[in-house]
Amino acid sequence: MIGRKLRNRYEVLERVGDGSTATVFRAMDTRLGREVALKVLLPHVRENTRVRFFQEATAAAQLNHPNIMAIYDIDEEDGQHFLVVEYVEGDPLSDFIPSPPDVVIELGRQIAQALAYAHARHIIHRDIKPANIKVTPAGQIKIMDLGLALPREAKRVTAAGMIIGTPAYLSPEQAQGHPLDARTDIYSLGVVLYEMATGVLPFDTDDIPALLLQQVKQPPKPLREHVPDIPAALDNVILRALEKQPARRFQTMDAFASALKAAMPASAAESSSTQTRPPVESASAGPDAPAQEPLRIVLADDHKLLRKTLVSYLESNDAYLVVGEASDGDEALQQTLEL
Structure with a gap:
């Protein structure tokens, strides 16, 4: 992905992070000459996750506030859907x-x-x-x-x-x-x-x-x-x-x-301005730190509500990637083999 130019416009510069449903890249909008972030939907995600991805674009597009990340566009190339959003340093x-x-x-x-x-x-x-x-x-x-x-x-x-x-x-x-x-x-x-x-x-x-x-x-x-x-x-x-x-x-x-x-x-x-303290040092926050791969998880449990609740939680956490879930281990394993 690094070095590609999506839609002949967004030049991908570096990978910023990986989540359970999308990967985020820093990119250059060559048409407007500004840095942006590309949130690229992973190909394996479920349909309800795909719907939420587009729902995020719809929700964010209604908002224009200095304390909320701006969304610029939603697009796709070769079946790969992505959001173009404000790139935020911090x-x-x-x-x-x-x-x-x-x-x-x-x-x-x-x-x-x-x-x-x-x-x-x-x-x-x-x-x-x-x-x-x-x-x-x-x-x-x-x-x-x-x-x-x-x-x-x-x-x-x-x-x-x-x-x-x-x-x-x-x-x-x-x-x-x-x-x-x-x-x-x-x-x-x-x-x-x-x-x-x-x-x-x-x-x-x-x-x-x-x-x-x-x-x-x-x-x-x-x-x-x-x-x-x-x-x-x-x-x-x-x-x-x-x-x-x-x-x-x-x-x-x-x-x-x-x-x-x-x-x-x-x-x-009484102070003329409130200054936030410098952020604490973080061992993983350095600019050259490699992006952490999410932990890949297969879930098998015949208690559907408990299983779905746990899947929902794990999918909301970028540290985990659910690659298969079913009521029994054989079915869940088969899902992973089909990826």
Whole structure:
């Protein structure tokens, strides 16, 4: 792929990363003379994943906001479908875990304002997590991945009751497969900010069913139990976003953003500008680091709902690639041999 020119326009320069459904490349738009990113759909993906790929393009095309990655085009060549999107320089939000309160508030406020803009246009993200957010060198948030974003009028591409999203950041209603509204993103952003402020997730276990149960039933510990000197106002704001009942959370992202701004410590608020700290060093973040290949997985289980839920989770994580799944091992293995 490196060196190819797709549609006689997009010159592929380097591979940026591999996901379970697409590979991302840095490219040059030779017609407009600008760098772009190409998100190329992998050929083996299921039909519902293909539908979500085009759904991402449709959802993102409705949005024009400085904190949301822009989409420029969708195209295909020789049966290979790809999105042309804004190329964003920066570091993943995970590099800002943990952060001091003023950074949590400033970055959280930007995320909330971007999602408020999307919600006003009836777009629910459904998969807010650090891996889907970048921070530019100027300290600007960019929400990167709209692969699970759902326009209000869109047809479902997952079965009713299917759990979709990333378990550690799922709202209780997502964990139960219930219908969703914009308040699901409020909860997920609360999880992200809890992790940024404390360095730990509010709910964390290697057992996915246990984690989903915690999201539904277990109240989070106050942040001050992890960080004793955290401002009480910030503690209260994040805990309110993490209420189990949607009616007890902030009802809009605008309200969440305003509450975060009001929680800014006085010393930081008096500063002429809030500067985000440099991202922590990451052993895998170097520009010359090779792209990591996803772990290829074959799933065999006769419990269809459990199997489909696990597939949905794995496919949302770029570290895994599900190459076959069926009710028995022979059938799953046969799927992999046919690839």
